[in-house]
Amino acid sequence: MSFRRISILTAVALLAVTLAVGVARAQAGGTVADFTLKTAANTEVSLKSYANNKAVVVVFLNPSCAFSRLYQERLASLSNTYRAKGVEFLFINVPINLDAPGTAAPGEVELPTFTETGQQVSNLLGVSKTAEAVVLVPTAGGFAIRYRGAIDDNPQVPGNVQQPYLRQVLDNTLAGRPAGVADKRAAGCLIKR
Template sequence: MKYFLLILLTMATSGAVLAQEGGPQIGQPVKDFTILANYGDTKAVAVVFLNRSCPNSRLYENRLSQLANSYGPKGVTFLFINPAISMEEGSSNTPAGNADLKLLPDNGQKISQQFGATKTPEAFVLHNVNGSFILKYKGAIDDNPQLENSVKAPYLRNALDAVLANQTVAVPEKRALGCMIKRF
């Protein structure tokens, strides 16, 4: 019985720690993200954290480029942010495989910490509601990093479609798969 209570207490504590990762919650506005002031006329902003040294990030480069190109004319701005802290960790602003994706540096990892991003790639969809950017989705881009042609659940695409149609996002959060963001 003593061990059961210890395990139960450990699980409860672990859950509380995970819930405190930070970042805005679904349905809440993103505050103090000054870059958003430049995008007041867009319908939505997709913030995607990438790192060129992460194999999963590289697998998504073409998909993300295609999404940015197809949703840009619909009023969606894509911001690709690199949370790496050194050249060895992929701090180049242009991923090796796709010159279309220009990465913004995350100096001091302030942006990734503000969003509560933990992995690369990880996406956040913000809906512009009268100049206030509300978090509508966070997590994985889709359900298949390895094979683009085998994707069954395009989470990011579905979230963008729902936001543009002013509908509720069916899957507002999906655990991102990829490389852990190293914190300093």
């Protein structure tokens, strides 16, 4: 076999593996039964308490992560827009692999965040970065994962967003259509494990 043929076969194999991993990640843990989060007042809130909503968006953030800070205004806007349509946003503050203090800078939007114990929810939902979102839809057996990944395709410049993934998935979900995209790799800070 020639070197060129081997290179092409290797490239095709890598592409197939990459697609298979993406599909497996999107389908892994297809439903979530329940989990519990804590509010700033240390009261517990369970996912099943949102079973009457049309969808629940779980977003993992950390104020020390530049990507989280860049998305705060967009996430606040999405939350306000979709709350009236029956979608609840849950913002979870998770630790990241930085030693910086976790506070918002002056003038930044501060989102109401929940905390979790031992990164159980981020592990359960297969999330590894901030800011990463998961769209859950209530089903008879809990909540089905409709989307996991990036909020959009441009964390740095909101005006240059070409693909608003989260918005598209929510619009499709509310219209009763397939999500469109099930998984999109997020750029961000790694969640500390």
